[in-house]
Amino acid sequence: MTIKDLVGxxxxxxxxxDENNDSYKGELHLTLNENNRINAKWIINNTQEQFGxxxxxxxxxxxxxxYYGYEDKTYKGVVVYKCLTKDxxxxxxxxxxxxxxxxxxxxCFRITNDKTNVC
Structure with missing residues (x-):
């Protein structure tokens, strides 16, 4: 697997x-920048944007x-993904x-735009 396989x-x-283990859903968009590094954008619960x-x-x-949170404060962190497959x-x-x-x-699960026509 290469870094290009992860784009999507x-x-x-x-x-x-947190101790409540609160859950969330959203989308993650991965692209490559000019240095062949990953640019990431998350949209969490349709309201919060995060960038990395x-x-x-x-x-x-x-x-x-x-990401920018309450009272315009910037929150920072790190995420580590094991890429089980490119999807x-x-x-x-x-x-x-x-x-x-x-x-x-x-x-994370890849979203594909494949639509099968059912007759």
Whole structure:
């Protein structure tokens, strides 16, 4: 698998970095930048946008991310995905303001635009 194989759109399901293990859904968009690094954009629960940049080696994708939260504060963190296939990513994450006793979890599934006509 190469970094180019990861480019695309993924559906995500995850759990927050807290004792309640709150769940969320969304989308992850992966593109390549001019340095052949991953650019990431998450849309969480149709309301929150997060952005990141990362690198890929040995089927592991690491992305440093940030987003703007309450009172225009910037939150930062890192997510690590094990790329099981080019279509399925299994990850965990942590942000600097999160509860250090927990890790967030996130699984990603490629969204394909293949539509089969049924007659």
């Amino acid at each position: 759109k993924f559906s995500i399901i995850g759990n927050n970095q 940049e990362g690198f890929f080696k040995n089927n592991i994708l690491v992305i440093n991310f940030k 399925i990513l299994e990850g965990f994450w942590s942000e600097e303001e999160g509860n250090p006793l927990y890790l967030g979890k996130e699984n």
